[in-house]
Amino acid sequence: MSGGVDSAVAAARIAEAGHDVTGVHLALSANPQSYRTGARGCCTIEDSRDARRAADVIGIPFYVWDMAERFHRDVVEDFVSEYAAGRTPNPCLRCNEKIKFEAVLDRALALGFDAVATGHHARIADGVLSRSPDAGKDQSYVLGVLTREQLKHAIFPLGDSTKAEVREEAARRGLMVADKPDSHDICFIADGDTRGFLADRLGAAEGPIVDESGEVVGSHEGAYGFTVGQRKGLRIDRPAPDGRPRYVLSIEPVSNTVTVGPRSSLEVTSIVASRPVWNGPVDAPVEPLSCTVQLRAHGEVYGCRARLSGEEVHITLDAPAAGVAAGQAAVLYLGDTVIGSATIASAS
Amino acid sequence: MQSAYLDHAATTPMLPEAIEAMTAHLGRVGNASSLHAAGRRTRQVVEESRESIADALGARPSEVVFTSGGTEADNLAIKGLYWARRAAGATRILISAVEHHAALDPAHWLGDRQGATVELLDVDESGRVHPQTLREAVERDPDSVALVSVMWANNEVGTVQPVRVLAAIARDHGIPFHTDAVQAIGQLPVDFADSGADALTLSGHKVGGPMGVGALLLARGVDPVPVLHGGGQERDVRSGTLDAPSVAGLAVAVQTAVARQAETAARLSGLRDELIRRVRQAVPDVILNGDPENRLPGNAHFSFPGCEGDALLMLLDAKGVECSTGSACSAGVAQPSHVLLAMGADGVRARGSLRFSLGHTSTEADVDRVADVIGLVVERARRAGLS
Numbered sequence: 094m095s096g097g098v099d100s101a102v103a104a105a106r107i108a109e110a111g112h113d114v115t116g117v118h119l120a121l122s123a124n125p126q127s128y129r130t131g132a133r134g135c136c137t138i139e140d141s142r143d144a145r146r147a148a149d150v151i152g153i154p155f156y157v158w159d160m161a162e163r164f165h166r167d168v169v170e171d172f173v174s175e176y177a178a179g180r181t182p183n184p185c186l187r188c189n190e191k192i193k194f195e196a197v198l199d200r201a202l203a204l205g206f207d208a209v210a211t212g213h214h215a216r217i218a219d220g221v222l223s224r225s226p227d228a229g230k231d232q233s234y235v236l237g238v239l240t241r242e243q244l245k246h247a248i249f250p251l252g253d254s255t256k257a258e259v260r261e262e263a264a265r266r267g268l269m270v271a272d273k274p275d276s277h278d279i280c281f282i283a284d285g286d287t288r289g290f291l292a293d294r295l296g297a298a299e300g301p302i303v304d305e306s307g308e309v310v311g312s313h314e315g316a317y318g319f320t321v322g323q324r325k326g327l328r329i330d331r332p333a334p335d336g337r338p339r340y341v342l343s344i345e346p347v348s349n350t351v352t353v354g355p356r357s358s359l360e361v362t363s364i365v366a367s368r369p370v371w372n373g374p375v376d377a378p379v380e381p382l383s384c385t386v387q388l389r390a391h392g393e394v395y396g397c398r399a400r401l402s403g404e405e406v407h408i409t410l411d412a413p414a415a416g417v418a419a420g421q422a423a424v425l426y427l428g429d430t431v432i433g434s435a436t437i438a439s440a441s
Numbered sequence: 442m443q444s445a446y447l448d449h450a451a452t453t454p455m456l457p458e459a460i461e462a463m464t465a466h467l468g469r470v471g472n473a474s475s476l477h478a479a480g481r482r483t484r485q486v487v488e489e490s491r492e493s494i495a496d497a498l499g500a501r502p503s504e505v506v507f508t509s510g511g512t513e514a515d516n517l518a519i520k521g522l523y524w525a526r527r528a529a530g531a532t533r534i535l536i537s538a539v540e541h542h543a544a545l546d547p548a549h550w551l552g553d554r555q556g557a558t559v560e561l562l563d564v565d566e567s568g569r570v571h572p573q574t575l576r577e578a579v580e581r582d583p584d585s586v587a588l589v590s591v592m593w594a595n596n597e598v599g600t601v602q603p604v605r606v607l608a609a610i611a612r613d614h615g616i617p618f619h620t621d622a623v624q625a626i627g628q629l630p631v632d633f634a635d636s637g638a639d640a641l642t643l644s645g646h647k648v649g650g651p652m653g654v655g656a657l658l659l660a661r662g663v664d665p666v667p668v669l670h671g672g673g674q675e676r677d678v679r680s681g682t683l684d685a686p687s688v689a690g691l692a693v694a695v696q697t698a699v700a701r702q703a704e705t706a707a708r709l710s711g712l713r714d715e716l717i718r719r720v721r722q723a724v725p726d727v728i729l730n731g732d733p734e735n736r737l738p739g740n741a742h743f744s745f746p747g748c749e750g751d752a753l754l755m756l757l758d759a760k761g762v763e764c765s766t767g768s769a770c771s772a773g774v775a776q777p778s779h780v781l782l783a784m785g786a787d788g789v790r791a792r793g794s795l796r797f798s799l800g801h802t803s804t805e806a807d808v809d810r811v812a813d814v815i816g817l818v819v820e821r822a823r824r825a826g827l828s
Contacts, residue, residue: 200752204756204825
């Protein structure tokens with residue numbers, strides 16, 4: 094229970110359904126003040142109190158579990174090292190994979206609980222994950238990395254509801270968090286300045302910005318500060334010959350080089366992804382499977398063919414996609430149903 | 442499900458006599474400082490309560506300063522005595538390493554913000570302050586010591602301190618001695634005059650009185666600088682309109698608890714020893730923390746190797762056993778107990794600890810409940826491990 098409206102209503106619903114429910118708030122920072130305060134709902138004393146108050150209103154026991162060390166190691170450090178390696182991680186997805194449905198789930202099972210319920214907006218039926226009816230709030234993408242075993246012990250009580258319905262229900266139930274703002278951005282970056290956060294940890298490392306021909310067109314203070322597809326903040330003095338905007342095409346951490354080019358060069362149709370997880374109702378596709386793929390949170394959905402080859406998934410898009418960043422998850426769907434995922438390694 | 446309430450050291454149910462005394466006054470008007478008839482009537486209640494508490498605890502009525510509770514009394518003693526003595530150049534605060542946060546934190550605040558030098562008095566592995574430890578600390582430079590504060594009995598592990606001997610050491614050098622006796626009253630014989638202490642903290646809700654009221658016993662001639670300024674209602678060292686109904690409830694609770702102390706102690710230590718025996722039977726590698734003999738009659742404090750105290754607490758709560766990890770919280774996250782760490786326990790042992798504290802409503806059925814579930818609970822908590 095983060096202290097936000099979703100987990101509060103989720104807890105209320107399963108308690109009402111007759112389950113023996115215990116509320117758990119995760120303390121994710123050894124120093125709660127160091128993480129985002131107020132609106133963002135996962136790390137502050139105020140959030141912890143809001144969660145406790147919600148649990149009291151619902152009438153369930155409530156405990157704070159200290160996951161600060163695990164969170165720091167598996168989410169924060171991973172976030173930094175992924176950027177350092179030229180990739181673009183999704184820490185929320187990582188938190189679901191490593192904290193909520195690994196560290197918390199393992200502990201819960203050992204203590205005699207059967208499942209972990211969260212306030213995620215996604216459906217789960219017989220261990221199969223699918224999209225929320227609220228397209229704008231759907232979180233199936235950040236849950237798409239969970240294994241079948243993890244999903245077997247997951248309950249998403251908000252699966253059939255829209256956010257508006259959840260807020261209304263919270264108000265009806267007398268939960269004070271009903272109109273608390275939604276959380277955004279990365280909870281462990283207090284001021285929202287990701288580049289500054291990374292610079293503090295990785296240090297400044299000046300390097301070249303080059304175009305596709307290899308010509309140096311500018312410089313940067315650390316390749317880790319960039320994401321494929323990024324247009325703003327490149328600080329290139331010379332305009333492109335054709336006067337068109339330039340985008341980050343690739344990040345090369347070893348030579349600390351950022352390559353930029355026109356939007357057309359960003360477009361890819363072929364993606365190789367590693368660390369595959371098959372968690373849906375179909376087997377791993379050894380023959381190309383027609384399905385759809387989502388390549389970033391709240392991103393567009395592309396028709397594709399996906400095929401498992403060894404430990405890699407090869408995805409061929411029906412239409413070109415732009416800004417496909419290594420490190421993000423490629424989550425595969427059949428209709429609204431998640432069938433699997435893998436981490437994007439390269440795209441062309 | 443009838444739960445087994447074994448957290449009397451956190452708060453104990455109000456005694457029926459105290460409820461009666463308190464509620465009798467709730468509907469009556471009158472400020473004890475007013476001069477008219479209603480004021481006099483209320484003052485009568487307050488002063489009789491004062492006399493009753495003084496009588497029960499070996500103090501004079503003028504030595505009883507009512508406060509909002511134990512925390513305020515500790516703050517008044519430690520900050521007030523420090524401020525009073527600082528002018529003469531006495532800036533060292535000698536305080537045991539195992540004090541309650543209500544005493545430790547004011548001392549550390551004085552150290553951080555008010556120029557005090559805080560010296561923690563070491564304890565042995567049972568949590569006891571040795572007289573020699575205090576003697577050496579004082580004798581390094583007696584004139585620079587502002588005050589000494591050592592609790593009568595520890596709230597976590599129950600160890601009883603040699604308060605009389607420690608107070609005598611301070612007295613030899615003219616240093617004020619404060620003791621937090623919140624846990625001791627009603628469980629151990631407490632006599633303020635005989636103890637030799639200059640200031641003694643007590644709290645209402647730990648002895649069967651109401652929450653939100655307590656007192657500092659202050660020997661004559663000991664004048665701390667006030668923490669709360671205002672009307673000076675209490676001997677000019679504590680301001681605020683007295684809560685007469687609560688004061689009345691406090692007085693009856695103290696009087697009753699002290700009158701029954703010997704009987705309570707005998708009964709509780711019997712139950713407590715049985716609890717320890719049966720926990721050991723169910724969990725052979727359990728460690729009993731604190732002094733095995735010289736401890737509060739209602740206190741049993743254990744470390745369960747390989748367990749997280751929080752997990753034990755949660756599982757026991759689900760089985761209707763209410764106890765405590767006895768450690769402080771920040772944002773609800775349990776920190777390893779400073780008491781156990783001071784006793785030389787490692788972080789893992791400190792984190793896997795639980796306090797069961799018995800009180801006037803405890804019965805054999807409570808002990809049975811713990812004995813029935815502790816084995817299973819520990820097994821589960823071990824499986825969950827130390828995350």
